[in-house]
Structures are given as C-alpha cells and as structure tokens.
Amino acid sequence: MSLFNLDLEEAKARHAKLSKEIKEHDALYYQEDAPKVSDAEYDKLRQEIETLEEKYPELKTVDSPTQTVGAAPSKGFSKVTHALPMLSLGNAFSDEDVQDFIDRVKRFLGTEEPIEFLGEQKIDGLSCSLRYEHGKLVQAATRGDGSVGENITANISTINSIPKELPKDAPDIVEVRGEVYMAKSDFETLNKTRAENEEAVFANPRNAAAGSLRQLDPSVTAKRTLKMFGYALGEMSTPIADTQEGIRAVLSKWGFDVPEPSVVTDNLDGLIAYYKKIEELRPSLEYDIDGIVYKVNDLALQERLGQVSRAPRWATAHKFPAEKAVTVVEGIDIQVGRTGALTPVARLTPVNVGGVMVSNATLHNEDEIKRKDVRVGDTVKIQRAGDVIPQVLEVLKDKRPKGSVEFTMPDTCPECGSLAIREGDDVVKRCTGGLICPAQMVERLKHFVSKNAFDIDGMGDKVVRQFFEDGWIKSPADIFKIEKNHGEELKQKEGWGDLSAQNLFDAINKKRVIGLDRFIYALGIRQIGQATAKRLAQVYGNLEKLKTAMVKAQDHESESYGDLINIEDIGPAVADDLIGFFAEEHNIDVLDSLLNELKIEDYVDNRQSDTAVSGKTVVFTGTLETLSRAEAKAQAERLGAKVSGSVSKKTDYVVAGADAGSKLKKATELGVTVLSEEEWKDLIA
C-alpha cells in the first residue's frame, strides 16, 4: 500500500513503528558504534518517515527521529530568534543594594505602599527557553545574546525531567524559561568515568552542563544526566497567572521542577531572612546556586516596570559572597587593552577557587596595586565571583619573602614604547600610542570579530594575532580582504588547508551584512557596550544619521547634544567618548573603508511600530500625577516614541503635568501640541 493512501490513524501507527525502529538503529550506531543495517536501508526508513510527516505535519513532534539524532552534526546549531528577549539580571551584593532595589521599584511605580516580592534560588546553570505550540514542545533555545539563541531542541528532548507535552488546558502558545543544570552527584559520576577513560574532567557542574547541552550529537547529551528548573515565562497566547508565585504553581502542575523553597514577602527583612536560610541550605542542595533572585510578585506591576537595557526593573540577583583562596604571585604583567588601558595582572600559582582553576587575577590599576602593595613573590588572598575576572583581595604580609621590591607601573607602554599617562582624574594609565600601538590594534580587531560584535566563526584570538603579525590585517576592513589578498597564501599556511581556509572565507563573507547595533558595538568605542550600542541604533536608525548627529553634537549647545545625553545610559562622559570617536579623522577612514566592504542594515525596531505615538518625539514636563517620570518615559519608548529632554520644532507632543514651566512656554510659542496627562493616556490607550 502506498504511504499516501494511509489515513491519519494508520499513518500514526506506521510513524510510531518507524520511529521506534530508527531510534533503535540510532542507538546502535551512535552509542554502541555497531550498526545493524546498511546506510541505504537506514536512509530508506528515514525517507519514509519524512514523507509521512510531510503529509501529516502533526506527526512531526520533537521526539520524532526527524527532529533528533541524525541532524547533520558538523553544521553547528541553527539560530533561533526569541519571541521575547531573554534578559539578564542586575546584581545586588549587600543588604543595602537590596534596599536600593526595593526603593527603585517603588520610585518607578510612584508608590510608598509595600510591594510583594518573591524570593527564589538562583540556579547556576544555563538558561534556556522552551516553546510549546498546541501543547507540544516544538523548540528549545539557548539564551545566546538574549535576542538570538541556538536551537537545541534535539538535545533538550533527551532530558527526561522536561515535559514534552502540556495538559489540554494549557494555552496554544507557551514559552517556559528556566535553567538547565547538572546535579552535583551526576557531575561527580561523570567526572569519575571521564577520569577512568583518561578524558579531560569538567571543572564544575555548570561547565559539565554547558558541555553536555552544546553537543552537536544529541545521543551524547542523552547519556549525560541533565535536569531543568522552570522559573519564568516568555511568549504566552493567554496569561496563566497573576503573580510570579502563580506561575510557579502552574509550572509545577504541568510537570516542571521548580526550585524549593521560595518565599513571598513585602519587606527587606523577609528577603534577607530567606537569603540567609538558603545560604545555610546551599551545601546540602543537590545542585549549585549562586544567589537569590528577588522578583516583584504581581505580574501587572512587572509589566509596568518593564526593563532597562537588558535587565528587568522588576527583578535582581542577590549574589552569595565570592569564593576565596590563597596562592602566590609569580609575576606581574601589564596588559594593554583595546582603548589603551594598562592593566596590571597577577600571574598566580594555579589554585582551585570554588571549582574553577585560577591562574591570573586582575590588579585593576596603579592606585589599587599601590594601596594593596602587591609584590612579586607575595602570598595573596584572591576571590572569584561568578563570571567576573578573579581579583586580588589582600596580601598576607607575614608571608612576604625578604628582599621583595615594590611594584611600579611603567611610564611607557610595554607593547609599543609610547608614553603611558593618566589624564585628569582617570585612575587608569593609558598608552598614548593609539593606532601605532600593536596591542591596541590587536585588541580592537579581536573585539571587532568577537561574539557580540561581528561574531566571525573561526576567527579566535590566536588567528587574529597571527594575521596581524603577518601584516595581513591592520584595520577591520582588511578582514574582508583576506580572501582576495591572501587567500592562496592562507591555504598553504601551516595548520591551514583548502577546506579550513574556505570555511573562514565563508564565515567572513556571511558577515558582510550586519545590523547597525552590532556594528556600533564592534567599533569598540570607549564605554560603548552592547546595551548602549543598541540604544544608539534604536535612536538614530542608520549610520549616516548617527554620524551626522555626532558631528553636530560637538557643539554642546546644540540640539543634537541635548538629544544625545537624554538617551538612557548616556551621560556627558560617554557622550564625549562617542563624539570624540566621530571627530577623529582616522576613525572616519576606518568607517569609510568598512562601508566599501559591508552593508549595514538600518536598525529595525522590534518595539511596537503601529501605535499612535510610534516614531513621534515626546517631551514630558511638570509633575505627572499617576505616572513617575521614569515610567512615563519607559512606556512611551516601549510604544515606539522617542522621548526628548528639550522642546523644538521637531517635537510632536509635550505632555505637561502640574507646574510645567519653560518647556510648556516654548511648546506654545512653537505651536507644538500640548497634552494633559489624561489626554496622553487616552492617546496611547
């Protein structure tokens, strides 16, 4: 009988039988390394199941063999754009920081009333987002850069504790976010086996979980015991709860693990008591945690609070104190960064700090090294907190060897010999060599190709350095000319070959079209991180506008300057670095040569573009009654408006609260539409 004559029931039965057979063959092939059928026979089974799924797409579930093992492993993971961005969390390190967080929340909401918070353990694993459609798990993705992650559906479907189906009453679209981790005991077992097999052991459960989840062959993931805790939601077609506590309850009902215990309280003491309790429990937990997350319990309030750059205003992470260890300083090196900063780094006798081997620690800057009086040969106490670079805390002076000498920062750059100076009250000594300093050039190039910038596969630090030393790349645009100018040489180069060279060229060519936000970040302008780059892209839309505005903003009295410092996260110091960058002729040359090689895509704002105020420029003035200024601004921006600090002809609306002064007057003079708070609310309703 032809496959096409099967009805759904028959197709289902056939599909189930085929799935089972294919999975058995997969197991034999991948796990036992002992296939029982020829490749051709195996391919026939796969073809049949694919044909069935073409006819009945509902059979294409995540546990179908078409979705799991067998996916071509060498291609890496495909990319997934998150329906809602996956955010990170701001940090609190002390009780005062937590109080500040509570105060910020209240100030933003403009209330003095107590606010309920949920306290929950912060799991030290890998965040991931699971998407269910019509009750079926259809996709799993890593966080990636928060907007785009990697498709790890096949690997996630090997994790037993994750529900593959949701109950019938679940909404059509559900995204569950949580942390994938490896239990401490499973980690011990895994490492023991690896040691016996003379394989490299993992430093800690988090690394083991990451290594296991990022396996291209899901059958390897399947053999590692991973688990997951659910703690938040992404896109939902219908809401399922009013509170964070309610979300936990539903997740748990659906079969997800949620970390226990949690707490709900409306005051600092309650949160701190919970923190202390969990800190005590920490060693006895089956998994690693690195702090507590506090979240505003009421989801309607969360919505109002929104986010600032990449973290929600409604949550923060209260970190546990860093892990500490004692070791010896074997040397002090000076590293020269992308912006010329000279950073002293202690080379240490390697030591295990809370599960991670540490052999370098930062000594920050000249003042710090002097204050702590760190010398070569000293025994020091170091600490490591999360992903932060380890730091030297103090010198154990009684262990200091005789005849040690005080460390002095060099007056010249160790890389290019240029003068190194401290400007104004900058604590950082910087090389004045600019682009003649090879260290700065290499660091800029490394930054340019790095993950959050151009993200060029196969161009790691070593390759960048090698190409730089060979004189192939001096400025970023040269990267795009390697194929043309040095293609044949590269193929002949030791350690390379036709294939690897071609892979690199392909990876480079893939990045000839790039988003404006990434491009701005890649330029490596001092103080312009990812979040600020994205803001700039949002505000200016394309490179030409940004360039023009930065040239105009050289005049601090100009409207362009006013607009610039009104952007969130941009104060006068950041503004100066930005303006300074665009004022340098050689930077403009770098931009121009890049533009010959690249297409920079205008920023596509994925905030709402079809609201009454999208694209409009709004100025808030006076005291608003029902909204704090920050909330009004955030809300307007969320709806696609641009909020400006000064009134001009280009202003579309001035929203005037009580006691509005000169801005209101100017608006009237210029004939700009003035709205009351009520009218504004009607407009955006």
Ligand code: IVH
């Ligand atoms: S809530 C940020 N709850 O920590 C959006 N996050 O360092 C809401 N994390 O990106 C997150 N345990 O992946 C939340 N109980 C918990 C968590 C948790 C771990 C992760 C999360 C976040 C990261 C920030």
